Amino acid sequence: MKAFVYQGPGKKALEQRPKPDIAAPTDAIVKMAKTTICGTDLHILKGDVATCQPGRILGHEGVGIVDKIGPAVTAFKPGDRVMISCVSACGKCVYCRKLMFSHCTTGGWILGNSINGTQAEFVRIPYADNSLYPIPAGADEEALVMLSDILPTGFECGVLNGKVQPGNIVAIVGAGPVGLSALLTAQFYSPAEIIMIDLDANRLDVAKRFGATSTVNSTDGKAQETILKMTGARGVDTAIEAVGIPATFELCEQIVAPGGTIANIGVHGHPAALHLERLWDRNIAITTRLVDTVSTPVLLNILRSGKIDPKLLITHRFKLDGILDAYETFGHAANTKALKVIIEA
Secondary structure, three states: OEEEEEEEOOEEEEEEOOOOOOOOOOOEEEEEEEEEOOHHHHHHHOOOOOOOOOOEEOOOOEEEEEEEEOOOOOOOOOOOEEEEOOOEOOOOOHHHHOOOHHHOOOOEOOEOOOEOOOOEOEEEEOOHHHHEEEOOOOOOHHHHHHOOOHHHHHHHHHHHOOOOOOOOEEEEEOOOHHHHHHHHHHHHHOOOEEEEEEOOHHHHHHHHHHOOOEEEEHHHOOHHHHHHHHOOOOOEEEEEEOOOOHHHHHHHHHHEEEEEEEEEOOOOOOOOOOOHHHHOOOOOEEEOOOOOOOOHHHHHHHHHHOOOOHHHHEEEEEEHHHHHHHHHHHHOHHHHOOOEEEEEO
16 A cells, blocks of 8 residues: 655655554554644654654544454444544543543554554554544535544643633634634634734634634744733733744743633644743643543534534645645645645545
């Protein structure tokens, strides 16, 4: 089969690989229909994710058709159309019992990380009963690809961890796909203001269309000053970090109001300063999280009701043969205006 392979920092290729087979009774083999590229995949290609070793097939999102199941799989059968969760969950370990599926002792975020992933023609899914979702009749597959990872990530790590409440002022630092997912799902809770902060004017325009009440272009280095002026020097109730670099995390520290919450979503490959000399007396909370996908059933219902349209995030489409072009497009989003790309296997 064809598969996109991480060959080491800065190195990647579309290769021929053996089709995966059942390795454990709880496995399923899924024939991929559509997948996408995540910002985390770009972090891997930079060498920021030590758990992902050269030779790994990347990708942890997508939809497809069940090709084969292990003898212990009871919820699915060959031919079923399924959405793949980015997190694999055994359902039995101490963390799964706490609904912290991302920390499953034998699962978690392993697809495209410590085991081969979805940017291929076929993928092996461990713990299939807990890690796949049936696709409802008539559902849009492209919209469901957005529910594999970025929508629950923005919702759980940003909105829920950020304790967004009606009437709050929310700032989201980073208007990429995950930041925009946080923007879409924050609106469930009717905050008074959602301020989107980014360097990219195009993405800020998109954020306005998606419901941001105001935007701040941080190119001039005056984002802190601007936000404090907008909020009467108080700051924001929730600051959501959706980039994963020291400067954006430190900006969240600078703009959070007393009693507020900093919710980190970004994947950080380098240390970021925690300025306790300024924050020690401000009654703030700082949260970190890897998506657990516990919200996926809720988001599926919301998608089915038409209250949210994650297809708005899709800007480009490619075939698997063109995945190198897809990475170039996604990796140079400032020039290509890319948000999410769909790759058809």
